[in-house]
Amino acid sequence: MRRVPQSLVLAASGDSERAAWLARLPDRIDALAAGWELEVGEPLEPGGTSSWLAPARGPDGQDLVLKLGWRHMEAEQEADGLALWNGDGAVACIAARKL
Numbered sequence: 870m871r872r873v874p875q876s877l878v879l880a881a882s883g884d885s886e887r888a889a890w891l892a893r894l895p896d897r898i899d900a901l902a903a904g905w906e907l908e909v910g911e912p913l914e915p916g917g918t919s920s921w922l923a924p925a926r927g928p929d930g931q932d933l934v935l936k937l938g939w940r941h942m943e944a945e946q947e948a949d950g951l952a953l954w955n956g957d958g959a960v961a962c963i964a965a966r967k968l
Contacts, residue, residue: 871894871895871898871912873891874913874914874915874921875915875916876916876917877894877918880919887939891939894921894937898937901966905927905964909923910923920936920937920938920944933963934960948962
């Protein structure tokens with residue numbers, strides 16, 4: 870079972886939609902890790918309130934970060950923006966998938 874930072878648990882308190890996302894989160898992390906052949910570490914602490922973030926290693930040994938975010942209006946275009954910037958002044962988005 871993947872550990873979920875307390876900040877995410879507290880943010881989901883009283884919000885049934887976010888709580889449902891949080892309940893599915895460990896399975897989604899495992900599915901993405903398997904599909905992208907990632908070795909995923911422990912989540913970064915103290916963590917945020919709308920995404921789960923952890924260091925990962927790709928199948929080629931590349932150091933990466935796996936981020937799974939709760940879908941909300943403010944973050945809806947994040948992956949598109951990161952792809953556009955392509956690592957110039959921001960992190961490089963290697964892959965993105967909407968679940």
